[in-house]
Amino acid sequence: MIQNKKYEAIVIGTSIGGLHAISTLLEEIPANYPLPIIIVQHRSKTPRDLLEEILQIKTKVKVKQADEKEEIENGVVYIAPPDYHLLIENNKTFSLTVDELDSFSRPSINVLFESAASVYKEKLIGIILTGANNDGSQGVQAIYKNNGLVIVQDPDEAKCCIMPIAAINTKAVNHILTLPKIQKFLLKITD
Amino acid sequence: MDFIKMNFDTKELKEMLESIRYVYGYDFTDYAEASVKRRVLHFMNSKKIEALTDLGKMIFADEKLFEELVQTMSVTVTEMFRDPIFYKSLRENVMKRLATYPFIKIWIAGCATGEEIYSIAILLKEEGLLNRSVIYATDINQKSLQIAKEGVYAVENMKSHIANYQKSGGIESFSEYYKSKYNSVMFDKSLKQNIVFSPHNLAVDKSFNEFQLIICRNVLIYFNQQLQNKVINLFHESLCPFGFLGLGSKESLLFSDKRKEFEEIDKREKIFIKKISDSK
Numbered sequence: 001m002i003q004n005k006k007y008e009a010i011v012i013g014t015s016i017g018g019l020h021a022i023s024t025l026l027e028e029i030p031a032n033y034p035l036p037i038i039i040v041q042h043r044s045k046t047p048r049d050l051l052e053e054i055l056q057i058k059t060k061v062k063v064k065q066a067d068e069k070e071e072i073e074n075g076v077v078y079i080a081p082p083d084y085h086l087l088i089e090n091n092k093t094f095s096l097t098v099d100e101l102d103s104f105s106r107p108s109i110n111v112l113f114e115s116a117a118s119v120y121k122e123k124l125i126g127i128i129l130t131g132a133n134n135d136g137s138q139g140v141q142a143i144y145k146n147n148g149l150v151i152v153q154d155p156d157e158a159k160c161c162i163m164p165i166a167a168i169n170t171k172a173v174n175h176i177l178t179l180p181k182i183q184k185f186l187l188k189i190t191d
Numbered sequence: 192m193d194f195i196k197m198n199f200d201t202k203e204l205k206e207m208l209e210s211i212r213y214v215y216g217y218d219f220t221d222y223a224e225a226s227v228k229r230r231v232l233h234f235m236n237s238k239k240i241e242a243l244t245d246l247g248k249m250i251f252a253d254e255k256l257f258e259e260l261v262q263t264m265s266v267t268v269t270e271m272f273r274d275p276i277f278y279k280s281l282r283e284n285v286m287k288r289l290a291t292y293p294f295i296k297i298w299i300a301g302c303a304t305g306e307e308i309y310s311i312a313i314l315l316k317e318e319g320l321l322n323r324s325v326i327y328a329t330d331i332n333q334k335s336l337q338i339a340k341e342g343v344y345a346v347e348n349m350k351s352h353i354a355n356y357q358k359s360g361g362i363e364s365f366s367e368y369y370k371s372k373y374n375s376v377m378f379d380k381s382l383k384q385n386i387v388f389s390p391h392n393l394a395v396d397k398s399f400n401e402f403q404l405i406i407c408r409n410v411l412i413y414f415n416q417q418l419q420n421k422v423i424n425l426f427h428e429s430l431c432p433f434g435f436l437g438l439g440s441k442e443s444l445l446f447s448d449k450r451k452e453f454e455e456i457d458k459r460e461k462i463f464i465k466k467i468s469d470s471k
Contacts, residue, residue: 048440068412068441081441087225090201095223096441098409100268115225118198
Protein backbone atom coordinates (compact mmCIF):
# COMPACT_ATOMS: atom_id res chain seq x y z
CA MET A 1 0.00 0.00 0.00
CA ILE A 2 2.95 2.33 0.36
CA GLN A 3 3.11 4.55 -2.63
CA ASN A 4 6.46 5.46 -3.90
CA LYS A 5 6.44 9.22 -3.81
CA LYS A 6 7.76 11.93 -1.62
CA TYR A 7 5.22 13.46 0.70
CA GLU A 8 5.65 16.97 2.06
CA ALA A 9 2.99 17.30 4.72
CA ILE A 10 0.38 15.46 6.75
CA VAL A 11 -2.94 17.00 7.76
CA ILE A 12 -5.20 15.38 10.35
CA GLY A 13 -8.79 16.19 11.27
CA THR A 14 -10.79 14.91 14.22
CA SER A 15 -13.35 15.90 16.85
CA ILE A 16 -14.79 13.77 19.65
CA GLY A 17 -12.31 11.18 20.85
CA GLY A 18 -9.57 12.95 18.96
CA LEU A 19 -7.25 13.59 21.87
CA HIS A 20 -6.77 9.88 22.49
CA ALA A 21 -6.48 9.08 18.79
CA ILE A 22 -3.95 11.83 18.09
CA SER A 23 -1.82 10.97 21.09
CA THR A 24 -1.76 7.34 19.96
CA LEU A 25 -0.57 8.38 16.51
CA LEU A 26 2.07 10.73 17.85
CA GLU A 27 3.41 8.36 20.50
CA GLU A 28 6.12 6.85 18.33
CA ILE A 29 6.82 9.82 16.08
CA PRO A 30 10.50 10.74 16.51
CA ALA A 31 11.65 14.28 17.24
CA ASN A 32 13.29 14.49 13.82
CA TYR A 33 10.24 13.37 11.86
CA PRO A 34 10.82 14.58 8.30
CA LEU A 35 7.35 16.02 7.66
CA PRO A 36 5.17 18.64 9.32
CA ILE A 37 1.96 17.27 10.90
CA ILE A 38 -0.86 19.81 10.91
CA ILE A 39 -3.93 19.05 13.00
CA VAL A 40 -7.45 20.42 13.35
CA GLN A 41 -9.06 19.05 16.49
CA HIS A 42 -12.46 20.57 17.23
CA ARG A 43 -12.01 22.26 20.59
CA SER A 44 -13.67 24.74 22.90
CA LYS A 45 -12.53 28.38 22.94
CA THR A 46 -10.95 28.10 26.34
CA PRO A 47 -8.54 27.04 27.71
CA ARG A 48 -6.43 28.43 24.92
CA ASP A 49 -3.51 26.03 24.87
CA LEU A 50 -4.14 23.10 27.15
CA LEU A 51 -4.48 20.73 24.19
CA GLU A 52 -0.95 21.51 23.01
CA GLU A 53 0.43 21.00 26.52
CA ILE A 54 -1.26 17.63 26.91
CA LEU A 55 -0.12 16.38 23.52
CA GLN A 56 3.44 17.51 24.15
CA ILE A 57 3.60 15.22 27.17
CA LYS A 58 2.72 12.27 24.95
CA THR A 59 5.30 12.67 22.21
CA LYS A 60 8.93 13.48 21.54
CA VAL A 61 8.18 15.54 18.47
CA LYS A 62 7.67 19.27 19.08
CA VAL A 63 4.01 20.26 19.45
CA LYS A 64 2.84 23.84 19.13
CA GLN A 65 -0.16 25.95 18.31
CA ALA A 66 0.03 27.31 14.76
CA ASP A 67 0.71 31.04 14.59
CA GLU A 68 -0.27 33.30 11.76
CA LYS A 69 2.51 33.83 9.15
CA GLU A 70 4.56 31.10 10.82
CA GLU A 71 6.79 29.11 8.47
CA ILE A 72 5.86 25.45 8.37
CA GLU A 73 8.78 23.26 9.40
CA ASN A 74 9.40 19.55 9.26
CA GLY A 75 9.43 17.70 12.55
CA VAL A 76 6.80 19.90 14.15
CA VAL A 77 3.19 19.11 15.04
CA TYR A 78 1.01 22.19 14.57
CA ILE A 79 -2.43 22.46 16.14
CA ALA A 80 -5.08 24.90 14.90
CA PRO A 81 -5.84 27.49 17.59
CA PRO A 82 -9.28 27.56 19.20
CA ASP A 83 -11.85 29.75 17.40
CA TYR A 84 -9.70 30.33 14.30
CA HIS A 85 -9.65 28.63 10.91
CA LEU A 86 -6.19 27.50 9.90
CA LEU A 87 -5.12 27.89 6.27
CA ILE A 88 -1.91 27.30 4.38
CA GLU A 89 -0.42 29.84 1.98
CA ASN A 90 1.49 29.01 -1.19
CA ASN A 91 4.74 29.98 0.48
CA LYS A 92 4.14 27.28 3.13
CA THR A 93 3.22 29.61 5.94
CA PHE A 94 0.06 29.64 8.03
CA SER A 95 -2.85 32.05 7.88
CA LEU A 96 -5.62 32.33 10.42
CA THR A 97 -9.12 33.67 9.89
CA VAL A 98 -12.26 34.18 11.92
CA ASP A 99 -14.50 33.53 8.93
CA GLU A 100 -17.87 31.97 9.56
CA LEU A 101 -18.11 28.43 10.86
CA ASP A 102 -17.76 25.59 8.39
CA SER A 103 -19.68 22.42 9.33
CA PHE A 104 -20.53 24.16 12.62
CA SER A 105 -16.84 24.36 13.38
CA ARG A 106 -14.01 26.83 13.74
CA PRO A 107 -11.33 25.61 13.31
CA SER A 108 -12.76 23.51 10.51
CA ILE A 109 -11.15 20.47 8.93
CA ASN A 110 -12.53 21.34 5.49
CA VAL A 111 -10.87 24.75 5.56
CA LEU A 112 -7.45 23.31 6.45
CA PHE A 113 -7.68 20.35 4.07
CA GLU A 114 -8.85 22.41 1.11
CA SER A 115 -6.14 25.01 1.45
CA ALA A 116 -3.49 22.34 2.11
CA ALA A 117 -4.61 20.41 -0.97
CA SER A 118 -4.21 23.43 -3.20
CA VAL A 119 -0.68 24.03 -1.90
CA TYR A 120 0.78 20.53 -1.49
CA LYS A 121 -1.27 18.80 -4.20
CA GLU A 122 -0.18 15.14 -4.62
CA LYS A 123 2.41 15.49 -1.87
CA LEU A 124 -0.18 15.67 0.88
CA ILE A 125 -1.51 13.00 3.20
CA GLY A 126 -4.90 13.70 4.78
CA ILE A 127 -6.16 11.66 7.71
CA ILE A 128 -9.67 11.67 9.20
CA LEU A 129 -10.00 10.23 12.68
CA THR A 130 -12.86 9.77 15.13
CA GLY A 131 -15.48 12.53 15.20
CA ALA A 132 -19.12 13.41 15.56
CA ASN A 133 -19.99 15.44 12.49
CA ASN A 134 -19.18 15.45 8.79
CA ASP A 135 -16.52 18.17 8.82
CA GLY A 136 -13.65 17.02 6.62
CA SER A 137 -15.68 15.22 4.00
CA GLN A 138 -15.23 18.08 1.54
CA GLY A 139 -11.62 18.40 2.55
CA VAL A 140 -10.79 14.79 1.71
CA GLN A 141 -12.34 15.25 -1.72
CA ALA A 142 -10.06 18.21 -2.38
CA ILE A 143 -7.02 16.13 -1.37
CA TYR A 144 -8.11 13.14 -3.41
CA LYS A 145 -8.83 15.29 -6.46
CA ASN A 146 -5.31 16.69 -6.24
CA ASN A 147 -3.92 13.14 -6.14
CA GLY A 148 -2.96 13.34 -2.50
CA LEU A 149 -3.43 10.34 -0.23
CA VAL A 150 -6.50 10.04 1.99
CA ILE A 151 -6.58 7.74 5.01
CA VAL A 152 -9.62 7.30 7.24
CA GLN A 153 -9.70 5.64 10.63
CA ASP A 154 -11.62 2.37 10.62
CA PRO A 155 -15.12 3.39 11.82
CA ASP A 156 -15.40 0.15 13.82
CA GLU A 157 -12.47 1.25 15.91
CA ALA A 158 -13.24 4.98 16.13
CA LYS A 159 -14.72 6.29 19.35
CA CYS A 160 -17.25 8.12 17.23
CA CYS A 161 -17.74 6.79 13.72
CA ILE A 162 -19.76 9.62 12.16
CA MET A 163 -16.81 11.59 10.81
CA PRO A 164 -14.95 8.58 9.37
CA ILE A 165 -18.14 7.26 7.74
CA ALA A 166 -18.95 10.68 6.24
CA ALA A 167 -15.45 10.74 4.74
CA ILE A 168 -15.70 7.18 3.45
CA ASN A 169 -19.06 7.92 1.85
CA THR A 170 -17.42 10.50 -0.41
CA LYS A 171 -15.44 7.63 -1.99
CA ALA A 172 -12.46 9.97 -2.03
CA VAL A 173 -10.51 7.65 0.23
CA ASN A 174 -7.40 5.54 -0.40
CA HIS A 175 -7.18 3.52 2.81
CA ILE A 176 -9.35 2.68 5.79
CA LEU A 177 -7.06 1.69 8.64
CA THR A 178 -6.97 1.14 12.37
CA LEU A 179 -4.90 3.49 14.52
CA PRO A 180 -1.99 1.03 14.94
CA LYS A 181 -1.85 0.65 11.18
CA ILE A 182 -1.96 4.39 10.55
CA GLN A 183 0.80 4.75 13.10
CA LYS A 184 2.92 2.18 11.32
CA PHE A 185 2.21 3.86 8.01
CA LEU A 186 3.36 7.24 9.27
CA LEU A 187 6.63 5.74 10.43
CA LYS A 188 7.13 3.76 7.26
CA ILE A 189 6.56 6.45 4.64
CA THR A 190 9.55 8.34 5.88
CA ASP A 191 11.98 5.42 5.68
CA MET B 192 -20.04 24.40 -1.41
CA ASP B 193 -18.29 22.67 -4.22
CA PHE B 194 -14.70 23.85 -4.26
CA ILE B 195 -13.54 20.67 -5.79
CA LYS B 196 -14.51 21.40 -9.34
CA MET B 197 -13.41 25.00 -9.27
CA ASN B 198 -9.94 26.26 -8.98
CA PHE B 199 -7.70 28.95 -10.39
CA ASP B 200 -4.08 29.80 -10.11
CA THR B 201 -2.78 32.58 -7.95
CA LYS B 202 -1.43 34.54 -10.87
CA GLU B 203 -4.92 34.94 -12.30
CA LEU B 204 -6.22 36.02 -8.91
CA LYS B 205 -3.43 38.57 -8.47
CA GLU B 206 -4.17 40.07 -11.86
CA MET B 207 -7.82 40.45 -10.99
CA LEU B 208 -7.01 42.09 -7.64
CA GLU B 209 -4.68 44.51 -9.44
CA SER B 210 -7.43 45.43 -11.89
CA ILE B 211 -9.87 45.94 -9.02
CA ARG B 212 -7.42 48.27 -7.35
CA TYR B 213 -6.94 50.20 -10.57
CA VAL B 214 -10.59 50.44 -11.53
CA TYR B 215 -12.40 50.65 -8.20
CA GLY B 216 -9.74 51.78 -5.71
CA TYR B 217 -10.29 48.83 -3.37
CA ASP B 218 -6.93 47.30 -2.57
CA PHE B 219 -6.97 43.60 -1.73
CA THR B 220 -3.53 42.96 -3.20
CA ASP B 221 -1.88 42.84 0.22
CA TYR B 222 -4.44 40.54 1.80
CA ALA B 223 -3.34 37.05 2.84
CA GLU B 224 -4.01 35.02 -0.25
CA ALA B 225 -5.46 31.77 1.06
CA SER B 226 -8.51 33.41 2.56
CA VAL B 227 -9.04 35.78 -0.38
CA LYS B 228 -9.01 32.76 -2.65
CA ARG B 229 -11.48 30.95 -0.44
CA ARG B 230 -13.81 33.93 -0.38
CA VAL B 231 -13.64 34.49 -4.12
CA LEU B 232 -14.44 30.81 -4.68
CA HIS B 233 -17.33 31.18 -2.24
CA PHE B 234 -18.64 34.10 -4.24
CA MET B 235 -18.22 32.38 -7.60
CA ASN B 236 -19.99 29.35 -6.25
CA SER B 237 -22.93 31.37 -4.93
CA LYS B 238 -23.25 33.15 -8.28
CA LYS B 239 -22.63 29.99 -10.29
CA ILE B 240 -19.68 31.56 -12.05
CA GLU B 241 -17.30 28.88 -13.18
CA ALA B 242 -14.13 30.63 -14.24
CA LEU B 243 -12.21 33.48 -12.69
CA THR B 244 -11.86 35.17 -16.08
CA ASP B 245 -15.68 35.25 -16.29
CA LEU B 246 -15.89 36.81 -12.87
CA GLY B 247 -13.29 39.38 -13.94
CA LYS B 248 -15.30 40.41 -16.99
CA MET B 249 -18.54 40.53 -15.04
CA ILE B 250 -17.39 42.73 -12.16
CA PHE B 251 -15.92 45.33 -14.48
CA ALA B 252 -19.14 45.47 -16.47
CA ASP B 253 -21.44 45.47 -13.45
CA GLU B 254 -20.59 47.71 -10.50
CA LYS B 255 -23.39 46.26 -8.39
CA LEU B 256 -21.91 42.80 -8.71
CA PHE B 257 -18.55 44.21 -7.75
CA GLU B 258 -20.07 45.76 -4.61
CA GLU B 259 -21.41 42.34 -3.71
CA LEU B 260 -17.97 40.85 -4.21
CA VAL B 261 -16.46 43.48 -1.92
CA GLN B 262 -19.01 42.59 0.74
CA THR B 263 -18.08 38.93 0.47
CA MET B 264 -14.37 39.66 0.57
CA SER B 265 -14.46 41.97 3.53
CA VAL B 266 -17.12 40.57 5.82
CA THR B 267 -16.03 39.42 9.26
CA VAL B 268 -17.97 37.79 12.04
CA THR B 269 -17.66 38.57 15.71
CA GLU B 270 -19.55 38.43 18.99
CA MET B 271 -20.02 40.52 22.10
CA PHE B 272 -17.18 40.36 24.60
CA ARG B 273 -15.37 37.89 22.35
CA ASP B 274 -12.44 36.61 24.41
CA PRO B 275 -13.87 37.80 27.73
CA ILE B 276 -10.42 37.89 29.34
CA PHE B 277 -9.41 40.62 26.88
CA TYR B 278 -12.28 42.75 28.16
CA LYS B 279 -11.42 41.89 31.73
CA SER B 280 -7.93 43.14 31.06
CA LEU B 281 -9.32 46.35 29.55
CA ARG B 282 -11.36 46.86 32.73
CA GLU B 283 -8.37 46.25 34.95
CA ASN B 284 -5.48 47.73 33.02
CA VAL B 285 -6.84 50.35 30.67
CA MET B 286 -10.05 51.94 31.96
CA LYS B 287 -8.48 53.59 35.01
CA ARG B 288 -5.86 55.24 32.87
CA LEU B 289 -8.45 56.37 30.34
CA ALA B 290 -10.30 57.96 33.24
CA THR B 291 -7.45 60.44 33.66
CA TYR B 292 -8.29 62.11 30.34
CA PRO B 293 -10.96 64.82 30.31
CA PHE B 294 -12.14 63.62 26.91
CA ILE B 295 -11.63 60.08 25.62
CA LYS B 296 -11.37 59.12 21.96
CA ILE B 297 -11.49 55.49 20.96
CA TRP B 298 -11.11 53.98 17.50
CA ILE B 299 -12.54 50.55 16.81
CA ALA B 300 -10.92 49.74 13.48
CA GLY B 301 -12.66 46.95 11.61
CA CYS B 302 -15.77 47.05 13.80
CA ALA B 303 -17.59 44.51 11.61
CA THR B 304 -21.23 44.17 12.65
CA GLY B 305 -20.69 46.15 15.83
CA GLU B 306 -20.80 43.65 18.68
CA GLU B 307 -17.42 44.89 19.85
CA ILE B 308 -18.56 48.52 19.83
CA TYR B 309 -21.42 47.87 22.20
CA SER B 310 -19.17 45.77 24.40
CA ILE B 311 -16.76 48.69 24.72
CA ALA B 312 -19.63 51.15 25.26
CA ILE B 313 -20.85 48.96 28.12
CA LEU B 314 -17.40 48.90 29.71
CA LEU B 315 -17.20 52.69 29.45
CA LYS B 316 -20.66 53.09 30.93
CA GLU B 317 -19.84 50.84 33.86
CA GLU B 318 -16.69 52.85 34.54
CA GLY B 319 -18.65 56.10 34.33
CA LEU B 320 -16.71 57.21 31.26
CA LEU B 321 -19.24 56.89 28.47
CA ASN B 322 -20.46 60.49 28.65
CA ARG B 323 -17.04 61.89 27.96
CA SER B 324 -16.03 59.34 25.36
CA VAL B 325 -16.42 59.23 21.62
CA ILE B 326 -16.11 55.89 19.85
CA TYR B 327 -15.13 56.04 16.20
CA ALA B 328 -16.29 52.77 14.66
CA THR B 329 -14.98 52.07 11.18
CA ASP B 330 -15.09 49.24 8.71
CA ILE B 331 -14.42 48.78 5.01
CA ASN B 332 -17.67 46.85 4.68
CA GLN B 333 -20.65 49.19 4.34
CA LYS B 334 -23.21 46.49 4.94
CA SER B 335 -21.56 45.44 8.19
CA LEU B 336 -21.34 49.07 9.22
CA GLN B 337 -25.06 49.49 8.66
CA ILE B 338 -25.79 46.51 10.91
CA ALA B 339 -23.44 47.95 13.52
CA LYS B 340 -25.27 51.27 13.38
CA GLU B 341 -28.66 49.68 13.87
CA GLY B 342 -27.43 47.69 16.86
CA VAL B 343 -30.06 45.00 16.41
CA TYR B 344 -28.97 41.40 16.98
CA ALA B 345 -30.48 37.94 16.95
CA VAL B 346 -31.87 36.91 20.29
CA GLU B 347 -30.45 33.39 20.02
CA ASN B 348 -26.90 34.67 20.42
CA MET B 349 -27.65 36.59 23.59
CA LYS B 350 -27.05 33.65 25.88
CA SER B 351 -23.45 33.34 24.84
CA HIS B 352 -23.05 37.13 24.86
CA ILE B 353 -24.28 37.24 28.44
CA ALA B 354 -21.94 34.42 29.45
CA ASN B 355 -19.05 36.32 27.84
CA TYR B 356 -20.09 39.51 29.62
CA GLN B 357 -20.03 37.77 32.96
CA LYS B 358 -16.65 36.18 32.29
CA SER B 359 -15.33 39.62 31.41
CA GLY B 360 -16.05 40.72 34.96
CA GLY B 361 -19.45 42.25 34.28
CA ILE B 362 -21.66 42.34 37.37
CA GLU B 363 -24.65 44.33 36.16
CA SER B 364 -27.81 42.81 34.84
CA PHE B 365 -26.98 42.54 31.13
CA SER B 366 -30.63 42.76 30.09
CA GLU B 367 -30.64 46.40 31.24
CA TYR B 368 -28.63 47.25 28.16
CA TYR B 369 -31.12 46.15 25.53
CA LYS B 370 -34.75 45.69 24.68
CA SER B 371 -36.07 42.44 23.21
CA LYS B 372 -38.66 42.43 20.49
CA TYR B 373 -39.75 39.32 18.62
CA ASN B 374 -36.52 37.49 17.85
CA SER B 375 -34.25 40.48 18.08
CA VAL B 376 -32.60 42.61 20.69
CA MET B 377 -31.82 46.27 20.29
CA PHE B 378 -29.15 48.00 22.31
CA ASP B 379 -30.11 50.98 24.38
CA LYS B 380 -29.90 54.45 22.83
CA SER B 381 -27.77 55.68 25.70
CA LEU B 382 -25.00 53.33 24.55
CA LYS B 383 -25.16 54.71 21.03
CA GLN B 384 -25.11 58.43 21.68
CA ASN B 385 -21.37 58.90 21.33
CA ILE B 386 -20.58 56.53 18.52
CA VAL B 387 -19.47 57.84 15.14
CA PHE B 388 -19.84 55.27 12.36
CA SER B 389 -17.77 55.73 9.25
CA PRO B 390 -16.37 53.70 6.39
CA HIS B 391 -12.59 53.45 6.53
CA ASN B 392 -10.28 51.27 4.51
CA LEU B 393 -7.15 50.37 6.46
CA ALA B 394 -5.31 49.39 3.29
CA VAL B 395 -5.57 52.83 1.66
CA ASP B 396 -7.04 55.46 4.02
CA LYS B 397 -5.08 57.73 6.34
CA SER B 398 -5.11 58.63 9.99
CA PHE B 399 -8.04 60.92 10.88
CA ASN B 400 -7.70 61.75 14.57
CA GLU B 401 -5.71 61.11 17.73
CA PHE B 402 -6.90 58.42 20.09
CA GLN B 403 -6.31 57.18 23.62
CA LEU B 404 -7.33 53.66 22.68
CA ILE B 405 -7.38 51.80 19.38
CA ILE B 406 -8.96 48.36 19.13
CA CYS B 407 -8.38 46.31 16.03
CA ARG B 408 -9.02 42.64 16.64
CA ASN B 409 -8.75 39.84 14.11
CA VAL B 410 -8.28 42.21 11.20
CA LEU B 411 -4.50 42.07 10.81
CA ILE B 412 -4.60 38.29 10.34
CA TYR B 413 -6.21 38.92 6.95
CA PHE B 414 -3.27 41.05 5.79
CA ASN B 415 0.20 40.14 4.58
CA GLN B 416 3.28 41.31 6.49
CA GLN B 417 3.74 44.53 4.52
CA LEU B 418 0.16 45.63 5.03
CA GLN B 419 0.30 44.66 8.71
CA ASN B 420 3.34 46.87 9.07
CA LYS B 421 1.64 49.74 7.27
CA VAL B 422 -1.47 49.48 9.45
CA ILE B 423 0.51 49.32 12.71
CA ASN B 424 2.30 52.46 11.54
CA LEU B 425 -1.07 54.08 10.98
CA PHE B 426 -2.14 53.12 14.51
CA HIS B 427 1.12 54.38 15.97
CA GLU B 428 0.61 57.70 14.25
CA SER B 429 -3.01 57.84 15.44
CA LEU B 430 -2.31 57.15 19.13
CA CYS B 431 -1.49 59.81 21.70
CA PRO B 432 1.62 59.19 23.84
CA PHE B 433 0.74 56.38 26.28
CA GLY B 434 -2.25 55.50 24.12
CA PHE B 435 -3.40 51.87 24.13
CA LEU B 436 -3.63 49.36 21.30
CA GLY B 437 -5.64 46.13 21.60
CA LEU B 438 -5.18 43.35 19.04
CA GLY B 439 -6.67 39.88 18.56
CA SER B 440 -5.37 37.00 20.64
CA LYS B 441 -3.33 35.51 17.76
CA GLU B 442 -2.02 38.84 16.48
CA SER B 443 1.25 40.54 17.26
CA LEU B 444 3.55 43.43 16.41
CA LEU B 445 6.12 40.94 15.12
CA PHE B 446 6.07 42.23 11.56
CA SER B 447 5.99 45.90 12.47
CA ASP B 448 9.03 48.16 12.47
CA LYS B 449 7.27 50.10 15.25
CA ARG B 450 7.29 47.10 17.58
CA LYS B 451 9.93 48.67 19.82
CA GLU B 452 7.85 51.77 20.22
CA PHE B 453 5.15 49.85 22.03
CA GLU B 454 5.29 48.21 25.41
CA GLU B 455 3.28 45.10 26.13
CA ILE B 456 0.99 45.60 29.09
CA ASP B 457 -0.84 42.30 28.71
CA LYS B 458 1.13 39.73 26.78
CA ARG B 459 -1.62 37.10 26.56
CA GLU B 460 -4.41 39.50 25.65
CA LYS B 461 -2.25 41.52 23.25
CA ILE B 462 -2.71 44.93 24.80
CA PHE B 463 0.06 47.44 24.13
CA ILE B 464 0.87 50.98 25.18
CA LYS B 465 2.62 53.49 22.95
CA LYS B 466 5.88 54.67 24.45
CA ILE B 467 6.86 58.30 24.20
CA SER B 468 9.45 58.64 21.48
CA ASP B 469 12.99 59.65 22.46
CA SER B 470 13.19 62.45 19.90
CA LYS B 471 13.37 61.23 16.25
